[in-house]
Amino acid sequence: MSWRLFTASLAKDLRRRLADPLALVFWFGIPLLVAGLLGLVSGGGQGPRGRLLLADADEGLVGFVIAGAVRQPPLATFFALERVSEAEGRAELAAGRASALVIVPAGATDAILNERPVTLSLVTNPSQRILPAIVQEGLEMLVEAVFYLQRLGGDTLALVRERRGTRGLLEDERVARISVDLNQRLRRLEPVLFPPVLTLAAEPAAGEGEPAAASGALDIGRLLLPGVLFMALLFVAQGTSDDIWEEQRQGTLRRAVSAPGSVLAFLAAKLASGAAIAAGASLVALVAGVALFGVPPLRAVAAWPWSVFGGVVLLCLFQVPQLVATTRQGAGLLSNLIVFPLMMVGGSFFPFEMMPAWMARIGRWTPNGQAVARLKDLLAGSADPGELAVAVMAMGAAAVLALAISARLVRRRFEVTW
Amino acid sequence: MIDVRHLRKQYGDLVAVDDATFEVRGGEIFGLLGPNGAGKSTTIGCLSGLLRPTAGRVQILGHDIVTDGTAAKAHLGVVPQELAVYEELSARENLRYWGGAYGLGGSELARRVDEVLELVGLNDRASEPVKRYSGGMKRRLNFACGIVHRPRVLLLDEPTVGVDPQSRVRLLDLVRSEARAGNAVLYTTHYMEEAQQLCDRIAIIDHGRIMAMGTLEELRRLMGERDLLRLSGHFDSERARAALAGLEGAEVVSADASTLILAMPGAWRRLPAVFAALAAAEADVRETVLTQPSLESLFIKLTGRELRE
Numbered sequence: 001m002s003w004r005l006f007t008a009s010l011a012k013d014l015r016r017r018l019a020d021p022l023a024l025v026f027w028f029g030i031p032l033l034v035a036g037l038l039g040l041v042s043g044g045g046q047g048p049r050g051r052l053l054l055a056d057a058d059e060g061l062v063g064f065v066i067a068g069a070v071r072q073p074p075l076a077t078f079f080a081l082e083r084v085s086e087a088e089g090r091a092e093l094a095a096g097r098a099s100a101l102v103i104v105p106a107g108a109t110d111a112i113l114n115e116r117p118v119t120l121s122l123v124t125n126p127s128q129r130i131l132p133a134i135v136q137e138g139l140e141m142l143v144e145a146v147f148y149l150q151r152l153g154g155d156t157l158a159l160v161r162e163r164r165g166t167r168g169l170l171e172d173e174r175v176a177r178i179s180v181d182l183n184q185r186l187r188r189l190e191p192v193l194f195p196p197v198l199t200l201a202a203e204p205a206a207g208e209g210e211p212a213a214a215s216g217a218l219d220i221g222r223l224l225l226p227g228v229l230f231m232a233l234l235f236v237a238q239g240t241s242d243d244i245w246e247e248q249r250q251g252t253l254r255r256a257v258s259a260p261g262s263v264l265a266f267l268a269a270k271l272a273s274g275a276a277i278a279a280g281a282s283l284v285a286l287v288a289g290v291a292l293f294g295v296p297p298l299r300a301v302a303a304w305p306w307s308v309f310g311g312v313v314l315l316c317l318f319q320v321p322q323l324v325a326t327t328r329q330g331a332g333l334l335s336n337l338i339v340f341p342l343m344m345v346g347g348s349f350f351p352f353e354m355m356p357a358w359m360a361r362i363g364r365w366t367p368n369g370q371a372v373a374r375l376k377d378l379l380a381g382s383a384d385p386g387e388l389a390v391a392v393m394a395m396g397a398a399a400v401l402a403l404a405i406s407a408r409l410v411r412r413r414f415e416v417t418w
Numbered sequence: 419m420i421d422v423r424h425l426r427k428q429y430g431d432l433v434a435v436d437d438a439t440f441e442v443r444g445g446e447i448f449g450l451l452g453p454n455g456a457g458k459s460t461t462i463g464c465l466s467g468l469l470r471p472t473a474g475r476v477q478i479l480g481h482d483i484v485t486d487g488t489a490a491k492a493h494l495g496v497v498p499q500e501l502a503v504y505e506e507l508s509a510r511e512n513l514r515y516w517g518g519a520y521g522l523g524g525s526e527l528a529r530r531v532d533e534v535l536e537l538v539g540l541n542d543r544a545s546e547p548v549k550r551y552s553g554g555m556k557r558r559l560n561f562a563c564g565i566v567h568r569p570r571v572l573l574l575d576e577p578t579v580g581v582d583p584q585s586r587v588r589l590l591d592l593v594r595s596e597a598r599a600g601n602a603v604l605y606t607t608h609y610m611e612e613a614q615q616l617c618d619r620i621a622i623i624d625h626g627r628i629m630a631m632g633t634l635e636e637l638r639r640l641m642g643e644r645d646l647l648r649l650s651g652h653f654d655s656e657r658a659r660a661a662l663a664g665l666e667g668a669e670v671v672s673a674d675a676s677t678l679i680l681a682m683p684g685a686w687r688r689l690p691a692v693f694a695a696l697a698a699a700e701a702d703v704r705e706t707v708l709t710q711p712s713l714e715s716l717f718i719k720l721t722g723r724e725l726r727e
Contacts, residue, residue, distance in 0.1 A: 008518030012504070012511070019506040019547070251502030255563070258466045259519045260491040414468045 005261025009269030013243075017273060027239070027277045030232035031285035050099035050131040050354065052079040055086040060109030062120070066102060066142065075138050078131060093123055096357035099131035100124045102139065112146060127357040223351050225293060226375040229285040229307055230314075230368045231348035233278055237314035238335050240274040244319065244410070245328040257414060264407045271315050271403070278311025279304075295379055303378040309392070310371030316399035316406070317367060323409035347372035367395060419444050419571050419602035420465065425474035427460050427626075434460040436626040438474070442602040444570070447593065449617030450606040451717070457626035458606035459499060462575045465604065466496045478571050492520065495569030499576045499606075501560050505549040509540045509559050512548065513566045520567030530566060537595075538562045539588065554585030561589055565596065572596055572603045578612065590616055610714050622717055629720040637716055645685035646671070646715040647692065649678040650705040661699035665691060672722035681719055 017024060052070055056063030070081045079099065084092065089101035103121035111118035122139055124132035247253035256266050286304055289295035318335060325331035343349050345362055346369035352360040363369040374391050377383040420442035427435040435457045442448040450458045463469035465476055467483045467490065476483040481490035503512050513531040522530060535541040538558040548556060561577055574593065578586045593616060597603050607613050613620050614634060621631040630640055644667070655673040662668050662680065665688070671679040678701075682688065685708055696703055709715045 004521055004523075005519050008515055011518070012507070012515040015511055016504060016506050250504060251498055251500045252504055254468060254498055254500075255496060255502040255516070256519070257468055258491060258494065258496045259516075260488045260521070261519060414463065 002261030002265040005259060006265040006269045006272075009256075009266050010272050013270055013273035014276065017277065024277070024280070027236055028280045028284045030235050031228055031281055032288060034228050034231050050079050051092070051097065052081050052135055053084045053089040053092060053098050053101040054081055054104070055084055055089045055101060056104045057086070057106040058104045058108040062108040062112065062146075063104045065146075066104065066139070069138065069142055075134070078134050090123065093125055096125060096127055098125060099353075100135040102135070125357075127352070127355075127360050131353055223353065225285065225289045225295065226372045226379060227346075227348040227351055229282060229375065230310060230346070230372050231343055232281050232285060233307065233311040233314055233371075234339050234343060234348065234368055236274065236278050236281055236311060237318040238339050240270075240277060241315060241318040241322045241335070242328075242331070243270060243274075244322050245331060248413075249328075253410070254414065257410065262407070263410045264403070267319065267403060267406055267410065271312060271319075274315040275308060275312045278315065279308045282307035282311065289379070296381070299379050299381055302383075303375055306371070306375055306378055306388075310368070310375070310395070313367060313371070313395045313399040316402040319406040320402050320409070323406050323413065342366055342368050345369065367398065370395060419479055420448075420604060421475075421477040422461075422465070423475045425461065425464055425476060426472045427457075427464055427469060428472040434626050435464065435471075438623075438626075438628050440621055440628065440631060442571075442604055444600045444602050445597055446618045447597045447603045447605055447616055449613040449620040450604065450623055451608070451610070451613045451617075451620050451713070452606075452623035453608055456608075456623045458608075458623060459575055460626070461623070462496070462498075462573050462604070462606060466494060466573055467491050493570045495564040495567065495572045497561050497564035497572070497574045497577045499579060501556050503548050503556060503559050503563060506547055508545045508547055509535060509551075509562070510544040512559060512563055516563045517566045520569075522567055530568070534562045534566050537592065552582075553580060554582045557581045557585055557589065558592075561592060565592075570601055572601055574603060574605045576606055576608070578607070578609070610712075610717075614713055620713070622720055624717075624721040630716065634713065637713060638711055640716060642683070642711070644669075644681045644683050644711065646709040646711075646718055647680040647682065647685045647689075648707040648709070648718075649680070649692075649696070649703050650676060650707075651678075652676065652702040652704075653678055653696075654699060654701070657699040658696060658701050661695040661701075662692070665695060668692075671719050679718060679722065681715075 052075075054063060054066060054070075056066075067081055067083075069075060070079055082098075084101075086101075086103055089098070089103070092098045093101050101121075101123040103123065105118065105120075108118045108120070110116075120139065120143065122136055124136065244253065247256070257263060259266075282304055286295070286300040286307065290297050290300050318338075321334040321338060322331045325334050345355075345359055346366040347355075347360075347363055348368065352363060352369075352373070355363065364373050370391050374383065374388055377387070420440075422438055422440050425435055425438040426433070438457075438461060440448070450461060452458050460469065464471045465478070465483065467487050470484060476490075478490040479493050481487075481493070483490045504515070507515070510531055513534055514527060517527045517530060532541070535544050538561060540555060540559060540562070543551070543555070548559060551559065557577065557580075561574075564572065564574075572593075577593075578589055581589065590612070593603060593605065597618075605613075605617060617634075619631065619633055620637060622629045622637070630637055632640070653673065653675060655675065655678070658678055659670050659673055662670055665682065668680055668682040671681050673679070678696075680692070682692075685692075689706070689708075693703065709718075
């Protein structure tokens with residue numbers, strides 16, 4: 001490769017990019033634009049919703065409280081609640097069509113009112129990570145609340161229990177007694193040492209899907225940010241790879257191929273200038289992640305080089321369809337045919353957590369899916385160095401191969417278009 | 419400086435260049451004259467290393483363009499037929515890029531860019547984006563990009579197509595000055611007058627084959643003192659040929675149902691005899707054009723068609 005041609009071409013391509021500042025603003029603004037649009041599509045800035053199934057064999061207070069909690073914010077933001085039988089719920093989970101199943105056993109309400117231990121079961125979708133964790137965390141808070149209620153007002157609850165089975169309202173005297181009783185108990189509030197009578201047992205569902213790695217903080221930014229970032233980089237890759245047609249239209253590609261340096265140097269410079277745009281777009285997205293979604297800054301810093309690397313790989317890959325096509329329109333159509341399915345299955349339109357297990361499994365093996373998955377790990381602070389190294393090698397090899405094919409296609413181009 | 423031996427370029431069944439052999443010396447302007455589609459641009463493509471010859475050999479200052487392409491290309495300056503400049507960049511940025519791509523750098527590059535801008539008359543608008551330039555200015559910049567790295571061999575592919583007369587004169591002067599500097603210039607054109615004015619030697623090319631080659635005088639001699647007579651109307655070509663065979667010194671260059679082309683000395687004096695012979699062959703002559711010996715008449719004699727067809 002001719003270093004001189006590379007540096008001259010890189011400087012030239014950067015100047016050409018800078019000559020069109022509006023396009024640069026557009027490239028850098030894509031992540032924000034896409035995030036905004038996704039927010040609107042999913043309900044005014046809220047994230048995508050999962051299905052939460054409730055199998056309530058008790059049909060009493062516990063199921064009522066759980067349903068009430070899920071139908072209130074913040075859980076209502078993430079879930080649509082459906083009541084099902086336990087068998088139906090397990091079948092839905094096994095097919096990957098729901099995020100979690102909460103099982104309330106028969107007699108749960110009586111057990112709580114009579115201070116007997118009872119266990120709620122939470123069955124989660126193993127191919128999803130964020131949404132089941134949100135359910136688990138929400139239910140654990142609920143269980144704790146019930147426990148403290150038990151400790152604080154066990155006798156008071158007994159007053160309520162005494163009325164069960166009779167119709168009508170509590171007498172005024174009993175209501176007054178309950179109020180006074182609660183007031184005195186609150187005054188005597190002390191650390192509670194007794195074990196809870198209500199516990200939550202969580203288990204992943206048997207069936208399809210790989211177990212998800214442990215997740216860190218749960219927020220909508222972490223759920224959407226990696227996909228949105230790589231959606232932006234896919235657009236950058238698609239848009240900047242079209243520049244080879246602009247070079248051909250202006251006649252400069254032919255002149256460049258007549259120059260003594262190698263075509264590889266010319267293309268590599270084009271990729272390097274595209275990488276600068278990818279770096280800018282990634283930076284904007286990650287800064288937005290830090291500022292808006294609470295992504296830890298150090299994790300964002302670690303994620304930046306990976307994002308740029310992923311962007312460069314996509315640039316290399318998208319150069320090939322541009323050069324395979326014989327017309328600019330054909331190239332545009334071909335790259336659209338590639339970019340949209342990649343976005344759909346590669347975790348950009350929908351997080352893997354929201355996909356059927358089979359689709360998520362395929363999606364994680366697409367180039368952008370792999371990049372999204374590893375970026376998610378980096379942002380969650382759970383990146384496995386081995387996994388990251390394998391991804392770097394596989395994606396790097398694909399990029400080098402694509403670049404070599406592109407150089408060959410450029411050289412052959414004039415054999416048919418002269 | 420340019421040495422082409424038995425060059426052939428074939429696309430499937432189509433032979434674009436067929437057994438072309440010529441050489442261009444330093445300080446010489448060598449013209450490739452032919453109509454559109456004759457194979458001129460394909461020849462330039464093979465010489466510039468863009469196209470791989472099917473057969474034959476091309477050497478630039480002794481370097482084979484296929485096996486020693488980098489060294490050969492380093493001496494080449496190419497001015498393609500279509501514009502090849504970055505419209506979003508300025509003339510200075512374009513020249514800096516192409517100079518850098520050919521290995522110039524630092525103060526040498528800056529000096530040469532200024533020099534070339536002065537040479538092509540663009541120094542006063544050197545910092546403007548090229549998209550604001552007129553067609554003639556873009557053509558001059560296109561030429562400048564081909565010479566910025568001081569090539570020893572210049573390949574010019576119809577550089578004056580679509581250029582206003584003022585810019586054309588300027589471009590032709592620039593080409594002459596390149597030759598005066600000792601560089602070899604290969605110049606393709608389909609403008610007869612341009613070839614006559616500019617070129618030291620000319621090769622007439624059609625259907626990929628070099629039909630004739632030499633100085634202008636040598637080519638005129640090939641035509642002899644014969645005029646060219648072009649007749650339009652309705653002809654039985656075989657009867658017309660037979661009827662004209664009896665006229666002394668007359669040669670039928672081409673004949674079909676509507677056009678007959680004759681080469682003969684003193685044709686203007688012998689028109690009655692020609693018409694009488696054709697009348698005997700029941701030909702219906704509607705139009706007659708008589709051309710005295712020229713490059714154009716030679717081209718017609720060699721190819722059977724006009725240069726602009």
